[in-house]
Every structure is written in structure tokens, then in C-alpha cells.
Amino acid sequence: MATRGDTKRERLRDAAVELVHRQGFERTTLADLARETGIPLGSVYYYFKTKEAIGEAVVSARAAGHRARLAEWDELADPRRRIERFIGMTIENRDGLAQRGCPVGTLVSELRKNGAPLASSAAAIFEDVLVWLEQQFRQLGQGRRSRGHAERVLAALEGATLLAHAFGDASYLDREAERLKEWLRELAPK
Structure with missing residues (x-):
């Protein structure tokens, strides 16, 4: 309690x-x-x-949230479905992302620009996501290409989020999610 x-x-x-x-x-x-x-x-x-203590709490909370989501998706039997859920998270949050940007991406960007020591801790959230995505692609038989595929998915979604936020238009996220899902179907057909 x-x-x-x-x-x-x-x-x-x-x-x-x-x-x-x-x-x-x-x-x-x-x-x-x-x-x-x-x-x-x-x-x-x-x-x-201190303000640093606030930053540590924010980074820790964001990291815990991502770990919990990834663990939830790990319960799915099919790695393709797990990747689709990751892509789907962007669509589920499309309006907020268009309005305020990616909570992790904007935090990392701000901390890195200001030289804050917390920047590396915040960036580690993205590394955790990349490792998780890479594991999914390995399970789909992508071998050496798995890390590159993981980077492609994360970079595409972060880029679409940046455009959606810059233009205040969530349709950038919709289109990129569809492109990624189509690419995933071609890459690893059922």
C-alpha cells in the first residue's frame, strides 16, 4: 500500500x-x-x-512507461504483430503528437541542446526501443538487417511526428504508419 x-x-x-x-x-x-x-x-x-531531480523523475517515468508497453506487446505471439502495435501506438496518440510532438523526442532534443547531463538517460529510452524492434526483426528472420530495419521504423515515426507537429497536421502520422505497415507486409509476408 x-x-x-x-x-x-x-x-x-x-x-x-x-x-x-x-x-x-x-x-x-x-x-x-x-x-x-x-x-x-x-x-x-x-x-x-533540484530541477535535475525533476528531470530524473520525468526521464524515469517515460522509460518505465515505454518498458511497460514493450513488455505488454511481448505477450503477443507474432513479432510482426508486435511491430504493428508499436506503429499503431503512434496512430492512437496522433492528435497529441501533432499538437505537442513526441514526449521523448522533444525531451531528448531539448536536453541535448542545453547540454544537460540527463540527455543520455533520455536518449537511452530510444535505444531500448531500437533494441526491442531489432529483436522483433530478428525473430522475423531479418538477421543482419534487423538493426537497420529497427532504425528505419523509429526514424520514420519520429520524422512523421516532427512534421505532424510542425504543420499541426496528424495526417503525416497516418500516411507514414500506412507506408510502414505496407513495407512490413512486403518484408515479412505471413
């Missing part, structure tokens, strides 16, 4: 995840967290002493 403090920390972490996606890491302050959650600023300092 969670203690009251755990619940408060989780509320602050969840608010930080949302605020950082909405307005960026650099612009998110401890005072913003207090305002967003209604938790007094002094209590925010108790849980997150």
Missing part, C-alpha cells in the same frame, strides 16, 4: 511529466509543480530538491 508521501511524490512526478511535455524542461519550475498540483512549494522541495 502506498504511503501518503508516495502519493504526493507520484502526483508531483505525473505533473512534471505533463508540464515538461507541454512547456519543455527548461521552462518547468518547482513553482509550476506546486501550482499544477496544489501542493505547497515547500513540500515540492521536500520531494524534488
Whole structure:
């Protein structure tokens, strides 16, 4: 059973995840967290002493979310279906992605530009996804080409997300998802 403090920390972490996606890491302050959650600023300092601690919590939450999704998809018997689910995640979140961009991509980009030490931790989320995708392609018999295929899928979806966000038009995501699904069918027919 969670203690009251755990619940408060989780509320602050969840608010930080949302605020950082909405307005960026650099612009998110401890005072913003207090305002967003209604938790007094002094209590925010108790849980997150520094801005870096907020960043660590955000990166950790994003990584845990991705790991949970990948583990859920690993329950599917067919690696092709797992990859399709990964592609489908983009479509399920298309409107939010068009409005605010990829939560991981925008975070990594901002942290890398500012030279934040957390940039490598955030980028590790993408590496985890690439490793997972590579495993799926290996199971589809793609051998040495598996890493390249994994990079193609992630790069295509991130690129489509960037265009959708830049133009405020989610149809970029729809079209890229369809192209990837068609390519996947040709690459590994049933």
C-alpha cells in the first residue's frame, strides 16, 4: 500500500511529466509543480530538491512507461504483430503528437541542446526501443538487417511526428504508419 508521501511524490512526478511535455524542461519550475498540483512549494522541495531531480523523475517515468508497453506487446505471439502495435501506438496518440510532438523526442532534443547531463538517460529510452524492434526483426528472420530495419521504423515515426507537429497536421502520422505497415507486409509476408 502506498504511503501518503508516495502519493504526493507520484502526483508531483505525473505533473512534471505533463508540464515538461507541454512547456519543455527548461521552462518547468518547482513553482509550476506546486501550482499544477496544489501542493505547497515547500513540500515540492521536500520531494524534488533540484530541477535535475525533476528531470530524473520525468526521464524515469517515460522509460518505465515505454518498458511497460514493450513488455505488454511481448505477450503477443507474432513479432510482426508486435511491430504493428508499436506503429499503431503512434496512430492512437496522433492528435497529441501533432499538437505537442513526441514526449521523448522533444525531451531528448531539448536536453541535448542545453547540454544537460540527463540527455543520455533520455536518449537511452530510444535505444531500448531500437533494441526491442531489432529483436522483433530478428525473430522475423531479418538477421543482419534487423538493426537497420529497427532504425528505419523509429526514424520514420519520429520524422512523421516532427512534421505532424510542425504543420499541426496528424495526417503525416497516418500516411507514414500506412507506408510502414505496407513495407512490413512486403518484408515479412505471413
